Amino acid sequence: MFVNGVLILTISNLIVKAIGLLFKIPLHDILGDDGMGYFNAAYTIYTTFFMVSTAGLPVAISYMVSRSRAAGNFNQVKKIMRIAFAVFFIIGTVGTCALFFGAGFFSENVAKIPESKYCIMAIAPTLFFVCLTSAFRGYFQGHQVMWPTAVSQLLESLGKLLIGILLANWSIARGDELHITAAWTIFGLTIGVLCGMGFIWITKLLYNTQKINEEYALPNSDTMATESAKSLLKELVVIAIPVTLSSSVMSLANLIDLTVISRQLQSIGFTSKGAAALYGNYTTLAVPMFNLIPVLVYPIGYSLVPMISALLVKKEDKQADKVMTSSLKTAAILSMPCTVGMAVLATPILTMIYGSGNLLAKYTAESSELLNDKMFMSYITSDTTSASLAGPLLTKLAISSFLVCMLAITNSILQANKRPYLPLISMLVGAAAKIAASFLLIGNPEIGIDGAPISTDICYIIVVVCNFYFCAKYANFRPSIRRVFLKPLISAAFCGAGAIGSYTLLTGIIGESRLNTIAAIAVAAVVYFAAIVLLRALDRDDFEFIPMGGKLLKVMDKLHLIK
16 A cells, blocks of 8 residues: 555655646746746745644654554544644635735735745635645545546646636736736646535545455454544644644745845845846756655655554554655665766756746846846856756756755654654754855845855755654664665766766757757666666565565566676
8 A cells, every 4th residue: 555655645646746847948038037037926925824824734644643553543534633623624715814814014015026026816715725635635544545636636627727717818918917817827836726625525425435445353342432622633733733744844945035136136236136036047947846856755754654654553663663764765766866866967857847048138038127237147148948957957956856855754764763853953954054045145246146056055955964863863763874774875976977978969060959969868777777776686575565666566577687
């Protein structure tokens, strides 16, 4: 069930991210870097509210449901869900009101981009819908049933893509100003989340847990006493608060980062529109690619908490250690080649996705106010594109993708070992370093926007080092560096060399082309797989924790690629 859950969420998350990219490509064409600045400023503020409201409670629900199921107390599972739903309803209502009625304050004093006000108002109802959805997701994840979460995520993304683009084009046709068009566009996300909530709510109403609970059923399951509502609520809060705080710290840091980026760019000579355009370019092109790689690993982290919790309840410590090691190793094998490949092919990948439209020609044709921003125009040459502007930023940001993958696994390990407050300490230290580095680096005219990805790297290096220390000290988990990291790292180095080598060779022969990038990625994948096999980076036991690992192992056995 662990593997099936990981596979379902992995496929779902990949589709969701693909839809997200499909959404942002035409959206970037419609809104441009400056319009995307308004859109992303509102989304960053919403994300902070979202993390504060929902990050910890689904994990707590999942843990408590999993534990109660393992003990055969199914009545308590139902009671946990009722309490959690009531809590989420209150949080969603309060958060939505604060975001909607405080939109003017957040746009002017936090984002420092007044034009983002209507975007914030448009996305505010999303918080209420996503709170209710999160309660159901925590319930299903506690049962290690992942498909309702996956389908609801797909519905949210499809709504954002189809309705968001439809509303954007409708707004453009009406002749709305750019910030109004951005607001209508982001309202598509609100409608999409409403659809996702409706689906998972109906699924919960129709869901029959009797069959899936058979393995845990006891003779007295139907009459087993439950803890008091007060006791369960207290436990829910005690588990959720550290997870919420640790997850929210980075969102709060990103929110402060938004303020710092905008303020510091303006302090070195940018106008508010110029700062919004640079922020929009960075958060539209570089940041989504950085967030793409961890999608491969998040499902492993989601599934780890109930899986390890159940094993520890049953005193199966050796099996729990095996799950933790193999999950971390799988995360490293999945994330390292993607990180290296993205770093060396950053600009070609962004050009392949977003095209090679000339920014100077675009702004001149639109008579854009950005032409009067001397600092912004100092970034623009006669052949600058949005992709070439964001490419170097993505190269610097790439290593953080791998670090976030390690963070996802170690957070789950600590949460499952009843140490949910330890990631909070790691996050606080990392967030403080990120904010300080952003302030110092971005405020330096010689560094400017390049300080944003550098400060993110500094942050996640600190957080991951702290988390591994806590795993060793408090969870007694000390992964082998050679077994878990060294072989995947060597393989990833070959992968990167294959990528840049083949791209350079093809460019020299046929010139710049999307085909070059696709071919270089294909070569890199083949080289990486060959290196993994030759270095014997995977053991037989590891396939148990890889999605479709059983089938892959049979293929490798037939080809005599594994002992």
